[in-house]
Amino acid sequence: MAGLLQTLFDALSLGSLYALGALGIALIFGVMRLVNFAHGDVIAFSVFALLWPSVDAVAVVFAGNMPWFLLVPFVLVMGAGLSVLSELLVFRRFRRANPATMMIASFALGFVIRYFLLMLFSSRPKSILLLPTLSQPVEIFGARIPLLQVITIVATILILFGLTSFLRRTRYGLEMRAAAENFTMARMLGVRANRVIMGAFALSGALAAAIGLILAAQTGTADIQMGSAVMLMAFIATVIGGLGSLPGAVLAGFLLGAASVVMQVVLPAEARVFRDAFVYGAVILVLIWRPQGLLSARGTKERV
Amino acid sequence: MSLLALSNVTIRYGRLTAVRNVTFALEEGETLFITGPNGAGKSSLLRAIAGVVPPAGGRIDFGGHDITGRAPEDIARMGVSMVPEGREVFASLTIEENLLLGTGMHAQARNWRSRSASELAAIYDTFPMLKDRRHSQAGLLSGGQQQMLVIGRALMTSARLIAIDEPSLGLAPNIIDQVYDRLIALQAQRSLTLLIVEQSSTRAMLVGGRMILMRGGEVMLDGDARAMGQSEALQAAYFGYGEH
Numbered sequence: 001m002a003g004l005l006q007t008l009f010d011a012l013s014l015g016s017l018y019a020l021g022a023l024g025i026a027l028i029f030g031v032m033r034l035v036n037f038a039h040g041d042v043i044a045f046s047v048f049a050l051l052w053p054s055v056d057a058v059a060v061v062f063a064g065n066m067p068w069f070l071l072v073p074f075v076l077v078m079g080a081g082l083s084v085l086s087e088l089l090v091f092r093r094f095r096r097a098n099p100a101t102m103m104i105a106s107f108a109l110g111f112v113i114r115y116f117l118l119m120l121f122s123s124r125p126k127s128i129l130l131l132p133t134l135s136q137p138v139e140i141f142g143a144r145i146p147l148l149q150v151i152t153i154v155a156t157i158l159i160l161f162g163l164t165s166f167l168r169r170t171r172y173g174l175e176m177r178a179a180a181e182n183f184t185m186a187r188m189l190g191v192r193a194n195r196v197i198m199g200a201f202a203l204s205g206a207l208a209a210a211i212g213l214i215l216a217a218q219t220g221t222a223d224i225q226m227g228s229a230v231m232l233m234a235f236i237a238t239v240i241g242g243l244g245s246l247p248g249a250v251l252a253g254f255l256l257g258a259a260s261v262v263m264q265v266v267l268p269a270e271a272r273v274f275r276d277a278f279v280y281g282a283v284i285l286v287l288i289w290r291p292q293g294l295l296s297a298r299g300t301k302e303r304v
Numbered sequence: 305m306s307l308l309a310l311s312n313v314t315i316r317y318g319r320l321t322a323v324r325n326v327t328f329a330l331e332e333g334e335t336l337f338i339t340g341p342n343g344a345g346k347s348s349l350l351r352a353i354a355g356v357v358p359p360a361g362g363r364i365d366f367g368g369h370d371i372t373g374r375a376p377e378d379i380a381r382m383g384v385s386m387v388p389e390g391r392e393v394f395a396s397l398t399i400e401e402n403l404l405l406g407t408g409m410h411a412q413a414r415n416w417r418s419r420s421a422s423e424l425a426a427i428y429d430t431f432p433m434l435k436d437r438r439h440s441q442a443g444l445l446s447g448g449q450q451q452m453l454v455i456g457r458a459l460m461t462s463a464r465l466i467a468i469d470e471p472s473l474g475l476a477p478n479i480i481d482q483v484y485d486r487l488i489a490l491q492a493q494r495s496l497t498l499l500i501v502e503q504s505s506t507r508a509m510l511v512g513g514r515m516i517l518m519r520g521g522e523v524m525l526d527g528d529a530r531a532m533g534q535s536e537a538l539q540a541a542y543f544g545y546g547e548h
Binding site: 184 | 356376386388395396
């Protein structure tokens with residue numbers, strides 16, 4: 001029982017990370033038809049924003065010394081800020097370019113961010129003690145669950161809930177959903193393209209920052225590559241979920257998290273090193289079965 | 305001063321010239337039909353007025369302002385409401401959400417909610433069917449119902465000019481009659497200016513008003529629809545008799 005509960009929490013917390021990542025990618029894809037490969041680097045950037053530039057192995061914590069109620073908003077604003085900045089400086093110029101061009105631009109932007117961090121911090125992973133109280137375990141029905149896992153899951157649920165009500169209940173959310181379905185028609189009704197796209201980038205950046213926070217707290221390290229593994233899985237989740245579909249992205253994120261954890265448990269010990277191969281194998285099977293994704297987005301028309 | 309004035313508008317897609325040197329003006333409260341065979345450049349003209357396709361040459365004025373090359377959202381906010389071909393409802397949004405999108409230009413106004421509510425009530429008054437199903441997805445409506453929805457949505461913008469591209473496309477004849485009945489009633493009620501694109505000129509002659517006939521990207525005829533229907537020039541211009 002305790003073991004089962006532990007597995008469930010592992011699956012949910014890993015799935016949370018993938019779901020948040022997939023959501024960040026799907027939000028931007030929805031309004032711009034852009035697969036933003038710089039998303040993973042926004043994750044790393046928002047964590048490094050807490051540090052003072054140095055090449056030492058131990059991080060020189062700067063903004064990271066703030067109490068949590070300042071630290072969390074600070075990181076979220078950093079992620080959102082970088083994301084909005086990349087829209088203003090880079091992607092806005094590619095609005096009318098074809099999706100492949102935009103995708104390459106996002107690759108390039110990702111490298112720029114990564115090498116910027118590399119210059120300031122070197123490529124060595126740094127140990128960083130972020131909110132240390134979170135690593136203590138709590139007892140739930142006899143299972144010892146790390147507090148951080150519980151917080152990750154609760155935070156993800158709150159974010160999903162908040163985002164859903166934002167999209168459903170507010171004017172801005174309504175415009176975003178309309179723009180994701182048919183941008184040209186939305187503009188012909190007076191919906192401001194720049195405002196909607198900037199909003200999507202800000203939300204996506206804040207989601208990336210949330211992932212950065214969780215990863216840094218979980219692993220105790222800041223690494224300029226820290227976003228790439230999550231980004232890869234999150235990208236796969238958006239495809240499995242049906243590109244452009246937000247509920248699909250979340251669902252597929254959790255499914256991928258669950259698949260990874262369950263494989264870790266059920267695979268024989270000698271096959272466990274090949275776990276990712278089994279997960280990706282499952283991904284291929286899903287895509288053969290439903291090439292359009294689990295929940296395909298309806299009526300996705302051309303962008304701007 | 306005319307509400308809408310086009311002078312020497314030319315539209316190109318790459319090497320293809322879709323519209324060539326079109327000039328006409330539309331007065332406030334007027335109904336103008338633009339008719340002509342497939343490929344005459346009617347839809348392109350509407351897309352240029354709405355700002356979706358920037359013209360390659362010429363100038364478009366609306367309400368005394370030069371709107372050539374402005375963004376679609378700016379033009380919409382100035383009072384041009386487009387109902388594009390194929391209706392383009394937001395299928396995943398509810399009917400009410402579709403309608404509310406039309407009020408976006410006042411979203412910043414403090415009284416947005418109350419203003420939208422009274423606008424909504426007026427639209428539901430005109431189209432009771434929309435009210436009954438206001439919380440169901442717009443994609444589930446029939447073609448005729450969707451046409452009513454997009455006309456209602458265009459009205460929500462409190463536009464001065466409503467431009468409709470082929471409102472009768474894919475609809476049964478009795479539904480087309482209904483759509484036009486509503487349109488004409490609304491025009492009288494709200495003193496709207498209407499710009500209607502139709503492939504066939506029969507509807508224009510039935511409704512009356514002014515008609516422009518386009519072919520090959522150019523204006524062939526411009527005059528009173530009923531008077532034009534009497535003359536042989538119409539057929540000749542439509543099919544291009546007496547040329548080549």
